[in-house]
Amino acid sequence: MQDTCQVTEPVTVAGKSASLQTIGVVGAGQMGNGIAQVMAHHAGLSVVVQDVNSAALEKASTTIEKSLSKFVEKAQITAEQKSEILGRIRFETTLEALKDADLVVEAIVENEAVKKEIFQMLDGLTKPTAILASNTSSISITRLAAATQRPGQVIGMHFMNPVPLMKLVEIIRGAQTTDATYAVVADLTARLDKTGVVSRDFPGFISNRVLMPLINEAIFTLYEGIGSAEDIDTVLKLGMNHPMGPLTLADFIGLDTCLAIMNVLHDGFQDPRFRPCPLLKQYVDAGYLGRKSGRGFFSYS
Numbered sequence: 001m002q003d004t005c006q007v008t009e010p011v012t013v014a015g016k017s018a019s020l021q022t023i024g025v026v027g028a029g030q031m032g033n034g035i036a037q038v039m040a041h042h043a044g045l046s047v048v049v050q051d052v053n054s055a056a057l058e059k060a061s062t063t064i065e066k067s068l069s070k071f072v073e074k075a076q077i078t079a080e081q082k083s084e085i086l087g088r089i090r091f092e093t094t095l096e097a098l099k100d101a102d103l104v105v106e107a108i109v110e111n112e113a114v115k116k117e118i119f120q121m122l123d124g125l126t127k128p129t130a131i132l133a134s135n136t137s138s139i140s141i142t143r144l145a146a147a148t149q150r151p152g153q154v155i156g157m158h159f160m161n162p163v164p165l166m167k168l169v170e171i172i173r174g175a176q177t178t179d180a181t182y183a184v185v186a187d188l189t190a191r192l193d194k195t196g197v198v199s200r201d202f203p204g205f206i207s208n209r210v211l212m213p214l215i216n217e218a219i220f221t222l223y224e225g226i227g228s229a230e231d232i233d234t235v236l237k238l239g240m241n242h243p244m245g246p247l248t249l250a251d252f253i254g255l256d257t258c259l260a261i262m263n264v265l266h267d268g269f270q271d272p273r274f275r276p277c278p279l280l281k282q283y284v285d286a287g288y289l290g291r292k293s294g295r296g297f298f299s300y301s
Helices: 030-041 054-073 079-087 112-125 141-146 179-191 207-223 229-239 246-253 255-269 278-286
Strands: 022-026 046-050 089-092 103-106 131-134 154-159 168-173 195-200
Touching: 022 030, 030 046, 030 054, 030 079, 030 089, 030 154, 054 079, 054 089, 079 089, 103 112, 103 179, 112 131, 112 141, 131 179, 141 154, 154 179, 168 179, 179 195, 207 229, 207 246, 207 255, 207 278, 229 246, 246 255, 255 278
Parallel strands: 022 046, 022 103, 046 089, 103 131, 131 154, 168 195
Antiparallel strands: 154 168
């Protein structure tokens, strides 16, 4: 077991990702399209975005184009650079389109069984040297790696949302992740103009080990009638200087994702302090998932 007093520091490894030419991204949702954008923009890499849903691919293409247009409007890139970036991204519906990728980032639903299935499929079709990364926000990298024949080349790359704007990438080393794999991913993170922070492979890693209990407690505060959703968020914004209230943030993340992460924390630690609030469960059962469904703790109709 690693030393429990291990210090986590920003990643400063350099020059290890030069061999990467093509990046695969599995999942064309909000996270997937953002990851594709920064890979093509900041690292200048060719990117293949894969999703079985062609409508999701079309939406991803439109989202990336709009996002880059904002950078043009702010004079952060030129119109010509925007065209070049878009030209480095292509969209495909089959996993086989990723067979030549040097590194694949999985960015699909936060469900361990589904992720394991994707990793097994990627393991069978990508070249032996390819690195397989997951954007998971809570699921064990060690268990995902064990589903493959290349566990040393499996690692976590947890990007923050929205990916083009947020500067952090949480890098998670599984028990089997090699130093060489870590070095490549750490250097790639720096090329993306991100700060990489290393987390040990425990439920929730660093980010959601801290964030999700805060959000869950805010939901309990609403559930118990201590304050309204608006007042709870106002206390955290004005009293603690948070840029966004916890309930607004939960809606932004997706209440189904919040519940999935809380379940991972609760199951992983068997500690009642990670018990998901009943109100969170009820909202997910009702289909009130936040911004993406038009309703969560607040209305977005």
